[in-house]
Amino acid sequence: MPYDEVVARFEPVLGLEVHVELSTKSKMWCGCPTDFGGEPNSHVCPVCLGLPGSLPVVNRLAVESAIRIGLSLNCDIATWCRFARKNYFYPDMPKDYQVSQYDEPLCFDGNVAVEVGGLTYQVPIERVHMEEDAGKLTHVGGAGRISGADYSLIDYNRAGVPLMEIVTKTIHGTGAAAPEVASGYMAFLRDMVRALGVSHGRMERGNLRCDVNVSLTPRGSSELGTRSETKNVNSLRAVADAVRYEMMRQGAILAAGGRVKQETRHWNEGGYTTPGRSKEEAQDYRYFPEPDLVPVAPDPAWVDELRATLPEHPALRRARLAADWGFTEREFGDILAIEGALELIADTVAAGTTPAAARKWWLTELARRANEAGVALDELPITPAQVAEVQALLADGAVNDKLARQVIEGVLAGEGSPAEVVASRGLAVVSDTEALDAAVIAAIAADPEAAAKVRDGKVAAAGALIGAVMKNMRGQADAAKVRELILAKLG
Amino acid sequence: MLTRSEVAKLAALARIELSDAELDEMAGQLDIILGAVAAVSAVATQDIPPTSHAVPLTNVMRDDVVNWQPRAAAMLAGAPDVEDDRFRVPHILEEEQ
Ligand SMILES: [Zn+2]
Numbered sequence: 001m002p003y004d005e006v007v008a009r010f011e012p013v014l015g016l017e018v019h020v021e022l023s024t025k026s027k028m029w030c031g032c033p034t035d036f037g038g039e040p041n042s043h044v045c046p047v048c049l050g051l052p053g054s055l056p057v058v059n060r061l062a063v064e065s066a067i068r069i070g071l072s073l074n075c076d077i078a079t080w081c082r083f084a085r086k087n088y089f090y091p092d093m094p095k096d097y098q099v100s101q102y103d104e105p106l107c108f109d110g111n112v113a114v115e116v117g118g119l120t121y122q123v124p125i126e127r128v129h130m131e132e133d134a135g136k137l138t139h140v141g142g143a144g145r146i147s148g149a150d151y152s153l154i155d156y157n158r159a160g161v162p163l164m165e166i167v168t169k170t171i172h173g174t175g176a177a178a179p180e181v182a183s184g185y186m187a188f189l190r191d192m193v194r195a196l197g198v199s200h201g202r203m204e205r206g207n208l209r210c211d212v213n214v215s216l217t218p219r220g221s222s223e224l225g226t227r228s229e230t231k232n233v234n235s236l237r238a239v240a241d242a243v244r245y246e247m248m249r250q251g252a253i254l255a256a257g258g259r260v261k262q263e264t265r266h267w268n269e270g271g272y273t274t275p276g277r278s279k280e281e282a283q284d285y286r287y288f289p290e291p292d293l294v295p296v297a298p299d300p301a302w303v304d305e306l307r308a309t310l311p312e313h314p315a316l317r318r319a320r321l322a323a324d325w326g327f328t329e330r331e332f333g334d335i336l337a338i339e340g341a342l343e344l345i346a347d348t349v350a351a352g353t354t355p356a357a358a359r360k361w362w363l364t365e366l367a368r369r370a371n372e373a374g375v376a377l378d379e380l381p382i383t384p385a386q387v388a389e390v391q392a393l394l395a396d397g398a399v400n401d402k403l404a405r406q407v408i409e410g411v412l413a414g415e416g417s418p419a420e421v422v423a424s425r426g427l428a429v430v431s432d433t434e435a436l437d438a439a440v441i442a443a444i445a446a447d448p449e450a451a452a453k454v455r456d457g458k459v460a461a462a463g464a465l466i467g468a469v470m471k472n473m474r475g476q477a478d479a480a481k482v483r484e485l486i487l488a489k490l491g
Numbered sequence: 492m493l494t495r496s497e498v499a500k501l502a503a504l505a506r507i508e509l510s511d512a513e514l515d516e517m518a519g520q521l522d523i524i525l526g527a528v529a530a531v532s533a534v535a536t537q538d539i540p541p542t543s544h545a546v547p548l549t550n551v552m553r554d555d556v557v558n559w560q561p562r563a564a565a566m567l568a569g570a571p572d573v574e575d576d577r578f579r580v581p582h583i584l585e586e587e588q
Contacts, residue, residue: 031558061555
């Protein structure tokens with residue numbers, strides 16, 4: 001059914017459940033590292049394997065992070081809450097249960113304003129609770145699918161990594177904007193967890209995962225429709241697309257007099273959803289209070305301390321930076337379009353570079369190199385402070401533009417700081433006037449025709465002479481200075 | 492009264508295989524336990540907070556510090572089956588097929 005018709009006949013009701021993987025150094029209940037890329041099962045211990053006799057102890061930073069997330073979502077913070085065991089048999093958890101929170105979440109009753117097309121939509125927040133990530137299964141045989149597999153192999157390195165679940169209440173009144181409200185909310189969460197410094201916030205890496213609930217209510221009716229839950233939608237665009245797809249799918253079923261089935265669905269890269277297989281047919285997790293962990297009772301004074309650490313709201317910060325930097329809307333939009341660029345440029349400016357120069361480095365030379373290397377901009381092995389240092393060398397005339405790019409290349413190749421690269425590669429511009437003078441005289445002698453033109457006032461002809469001098473100096477001269485010398489000699 | 496089918500469902504959730512005789516026996520025993528809990532519940536009023544932990548402690552937390560030593564071999568050695576440094580389990584969806 002065409003989207004416009006769905007919206008004309010039905011009101012979409014959304015619900016979003018987002019899992020945020022925290023960027024703590026150690027796991028939720030044990031001292032195992034959370035780094036990616038270790039050998040399988042190298043980051044495990046008796047606690048995260050759930051061996052008998054082991055005792056979990058909660059990571060304080062994870063609790064602080066959860067409270068700061070809750071405060072950023074305008075939630076109330078519980079004065080006392082417990083962990084609970086969610087029992088299920090699936091080998092991604094070695095304990096046969098996941099430690100989570102049940103009816104006593106750490107944060108509850110918040111709300112977020114999401115702006116779409118100049119209108120503000122309220123997204124009410126039900127809860128933020130703490131839990132742990134699961135291990136990674138690899139199915140062997142049967143083309144890697146769970147159903148036909150001969151057996152499965154498990155790596156528990158991710159088991160026990162702190163995970164926060166953020167659940168909205170039902171979101172009403174979004175109408176045709178429902179897909180964009182959903183993705184706008186996700187974008188807010190991504191920016192927020194990054195600004196808080198509690199998660200890397202990379203959807204494509206699974207740091208942020210969204211389950212999308214959609215149902216349709218016939219216009220003029222108050223009864224809630226049956227919802228579908230699309231699991232693990234992993235990009236902002238996919239969140240909007242999944243909402244739109246489900247609205248159109250359900251609209252077609254309802255319009256034909258059918259009934260929407262309550263089910264879990266999978267998101268497919270092709271942009272559509274398919275029915276999923278239920279992990280535990282009966283959603284009977286038999287939650288009970290986790291006996292190995294004592295309750296968390298945040299002292300109001302501690303919560304106030306954490307409240308004082310909250311960063312500026314991402315939308316307000318963007319507006320402030322846009323005003324401070326004085327770019328056109330288009331120039332600023334280019335920055336927002338590249339993931340991580342805003343932070344990198346802000347940090348480079350903070351290190352003393354002008355906004356224009358910081359923007360130029362990150363959006364041209366460095367964006368190109370990130371592209372070539374197939375990594376995100378903020379994964380390049382160069383810091384904003386180092387970019388600021390290169391720009392300072394350029395501004396001082398210690399290097400020219402071409403040399404500055406070579407310095408960047410050296411830093412990216414791991415040759416050390418910009419100053420070290422300049423020294424080791426011998427990249428400083430020649431400021432020795434005698435050497436320059438000699439090169440200028442040689443160039444004039446070698447190209448009397450060009451020299452004559454310049455003498456006759458055809459200044460453009462100096463280009464050939466400047467080029468010859470720069471070549472002679474192997475690029476390590478300040479072109480503006482060379483030009484000055486040539487014009488002085490031929491003037 | 493706890494019914495036999497309720498016990499059968501619990502047993503299935505807990506992956507415990509019980510014969511019909513065992514289901515009847517368990518239903519009877521669990522009923523006694525539920526009766527005892529009900530007796531306690533009857534006296535527990537709103538102003539008596541439920542006990543969830545044997546120790547009256549809150550906020551036992553650790554700093555976010557990596558405290559770990561590589562011991563994958565020892566961890567894997569305790570498993571029934573291992574392949575390529577990973578725990579090996581029988582195919583997962585057998586029961587549903
Ligand atoms: Zn561990």
